[in-house]
Amino acid sequence: MMHKSHDFLSASPVNIMRPGFMLIRQRQSSRRSLFLALALWLISAPIQAALDIEIFGGGASQIPIAITPFAGEEKLKHSITAVVAADLQRSGLFRLVDSPGPPLRDPRQVAYPDWKSRGANALVIGSAVMLPDGQVEVSFYLMDVAKQVQLIDYTMIVPVDRLRAAAHQIADIIYEKLMGDVGVFSTRIAYVVKQGNKYALQVADADGFNAQSIIEYSEPIISPAWSPDGTQIAYVSFENKKPIVYVQTLATRGRKVVANFKGSNSAPAWSPDGKRLAVVLSLQGGSQIFLVNADGSGLQRLSQSSGIDTEPNFSPDGQTIIFTSDRGGSPQIYRMAVTGSASGTAERLTFEGSYNVSPHHSRDGKGFTFIHRNGAKFNVAVQDLATRQVQLLTDSRFDESPSPAPNDRMILYATEVKGRGILAVVSGDGKTRQELSMQAGDVREPAWGPLPKSASR
Amino acid sequence: MKKVMSVLLIGLLSACASQTTQPTAESTSAARAETNPNLNPNLNPILKDSNNILSKRSVYFDYDSFVVKNEYRATVQAHAQYLRDNAAAKVLLQGNADERGSREYNLALGQKRADSVRSAMTLSGAKDSQIEAVSLGEEKPRATGHDEASWAENRRTDIRYQGE
Known part of the structure; x- marks a missing residue:
């Protein structure tokens, strides 16, 4: 861990770039405080079982990433997009860029210059489709905005009660591709x-x-x-x-x-x-x-x-x-x-x-x-x-x-x-x-x- | 999903309810008053007699110290004497530590305090088989404040007889 932290501290943006991915160094004010408005999982337990999460500060380098709402997820009980976004933000290594407009389902719909002008270096688009057997087909694409190339094209079929786990897995895949080491959002x-x-x-x-x-x-x-x-x-x-x-x-x-x-x-x-x-x-x-x-x-x-x-x-x-x-x-x-x-x-x-x-x-x-x-x-x-x-x-x-x-x-x-x-x-x-x-x-x-x-x- | 999980969780929680021991304060004291004399009929009432030195059950320690101070020698010796005279009697010595620092390290510090009382008792003639020295570390503070007075109260070994 020490090696990694030192590498990370001293790294120029070039050193932590993944092949084909452009990264811009972001300076963070140290007192910046973000509050994640997470829907709390309150259950009628003898001991209340939900943790509130608050994030302080941010790494010297954060990858600006835009995540458009997954197409079709409004029909599901849980948002995949919010879980993926919260995971990446919680790592301290990503900064979320606003994603206006309707959901995108197809990489061919992506207007790269628009995303570049919004300051995003990475873009995630995706969809969630309820299948006849009651399972959900979740697909997503990860794009390098600067190079205008697709980095990941991934589809999984999950039971409807595993959507949250699927979202953590998506965050892990994105993290792994952009950071080069294994994500821990599914732990x-x-x-x-x-x-x-x-x-x-x-x-x-x-x-x-x-x-x-x-x-x-x-x-x-x-x-x-x-x-x-x-x-x-x-x-x-x-x-x-x-x-x-x-x-x-x-x-x-x-x-x-x-x-x-x-x-x-x-x-x-x-x-x-x-x-x-x-x-x-x-x-x-x-x-x-x-x-x-x-x-x-x-x-x-x-x-x-x-x-x-x-x-x-x-x-x-x-x-x-x-x-x-x-x-x-x-x-x-x-x-x-x-x-x-x-x-x-x-x-x-x-x-x-x-x-x-x-x-x-x-x-x-x-x-x-x-x-x-x-x-x-x-x-x-x-x-x-x-x-x-x-x-x-x-x-x-x-x-x-x-x-x-x-x-x-x-x-x-x-x-x-x-x-x-x-x-x-x-x-x-x-x-x-x-x-x-x-x-x-x-x-x-x-x-x-x-x-x-x-x-x- | 939320509904399903809630039902699941409630199921799980009720499943583990049998493992949960959470008597209310009231029922605890009531149960104690009734059952304790029956729990161990051999428990000598002299141990609870406030006029007897055997009712003194706590040995206090200085900061970072495990030495039984002179002011507690008489108490420890009296309990050793009782154990010597009552071969069937057994004690649990529970060492404690203040809250500062690692919980596991404090558990080991509490163990040192229990061990030193055990040594003093065996030197005064109690048998090792009559004594179990354990530690509660910082987990069961008698004083819950975060100041020196509370910490001093918690640097302690308690003497509990079997059946109490």
């Missing part, structure tokens, strides 16, 4: 909502829609962690007077205990193959990192110190674990090999400041994000594993639990605004920030889910 996020004395572990689409409670309790829930295939979530529940690690399958809601040993059980982290979890147990004194099979069998100790070793996180290749330890007198981030036996050997990675915690590898394995105490503030930072260069991405007071997006472009984290817990997303270069809040209640402990399996485009 999901997990987080914990606290309302009064009620706690809910919820899963929602990356745009905050379709939020559902996975489990609700009158005792705290922390540390949700997605299995690599996105079908299960490990978490820590205090429902039994102490922390116990569970794994719950999203489709069936069935759950099982993974770690309920004498003492405390916490901080679950999946191995990349999904077969094992690293957990933190006080079973043998202190708080130490153990490995356990996903079914709760095969416990073995991994770390060996006299104090605190916690917050383990596997490298994408599964060979190493980064974790927080106080072995040096203050909490710092260390790295150790995943071997067959407990070892006290670990390499210290953080040296700036007296409090560096909650490490998470970037998905490309080249760096990690973590929380750095910066004076009286706790902020999101990233560090490159090769150069050890640290970059602070936020400037708020109490940031926690950073979780990188599957394309490393953004980091989801928990923070606080006016005494209330909210989620926020910061771009890898720190320039764009979004807030995801709830009208009532504290939102915390976010975890960004993996790419959906169908994302192998």
Whole structure:
């Protein structure tokens, strides 16, 4: 992620151009604030399950893109156009250009000079047709306005209740073509909502829609962690007077205990193959990192110190674990090999400041994000594993639990605004920030889910 | 679609209602008053006697410290003595931390506070098998303010007897 953010920061427009696509650099005022008037998905849940989204700032370079209303979508219950537009805007990498006039269905109808004069570099046109079998045929074209060429011609047939997912997929395809890396609009996020004395572990689409409670309790829930295939979530529940690690399958809601040993059980982290979890147990004194099979069998100790070793996180290749330890007198981030036996050997990675915690590898394995105490503030930072260069991405007071997006472009984290817990997303270069809040209640402990399996485009 | 999803969601929510434990405050206290004596008939009333040192259940710690301070030695020793005299009795030691910083790291800090009370108790003759030291981290604050007074209140280990 660090490489990408640096590339992006220093890139001239030419460097991030896709072949055949013209990009104009846009200067953004840093205080610009956009509010997305998203229709909120309010459901009659014990805990209100909808996130409001607000976007601040914008990247140095944004691609101006026009999206004409998809022809025929007025006959459907949901707008595809609005979802695609909101997704692209939320990434901070696109600026929406007004699209006056009637919908366009055919690329031959496009008057390129008109779009050029409106300032658009890219144009999306599309249509949605209800088929006799009740499914919807969604087609769209992506055009390079400067070169007057068609970049994408794509058609999909989807059930009517999957239109929103189809729109996210369209946004992913556009993003991928124009930005050159995978889009994350079809991913999901997990987080914990606290309302009064009620706690809910919820899963929602990356745009905050379709939020559902996975489990609700009158005792705290922390540390949700997605299995690599996105079908299960490990978490820590205090429902039994102490922390116990569970794994719950999203489709069936069935759950099982993974770690309920004498003492405390916490901080679950999946191995990349999904077969094992690293957990933190006080079973043998202190708080130490153990490995356990996903079914709760095969416990073995991994770390060996006299104090605190916690917050383990596997490298994408599964060979190493980064974790927080106080072995040096203050909490710092260390790295150790995943071997067959407990070892006290670990390499210290953080040296700036007296409090560096909650490490998470970037998905490309080249760096990690973590929380750095910066004076009286706790902020999101990233560090490159090769150069050890640290970059602070936020400037708020109490940031926690950073979780990188599957394309490393953004980091989801928990923070606080006016005494209330909210989620926020910061771009890898720190320039764009979004807030995801709830009208009532504290939102915390976010975890960004993996790419959906169908994302192998 | 919206209607379909709403129905689905309501279905899902009611499906998980059985997992939800959310008694009202009223019913909780009523249930406690009635059932607790029956829950563990062996629970000695002396543990609740406000004139007895055994009714003291909290050990407080300084910032970033895990040392049981002298002012709490007598309390810890009295509970160790009780465990020594009542081999069937068991305690859960719940360590706590203030809200600043990482939740998981604070869980580990709370564990240190529970572990140090356990050590003091076993040194005074309680058996390790009678004690479980766990942490609630920053998740169950007794004081909910965001100031030093609240934080100090939350740097604490609580002693809970089995059956309580």
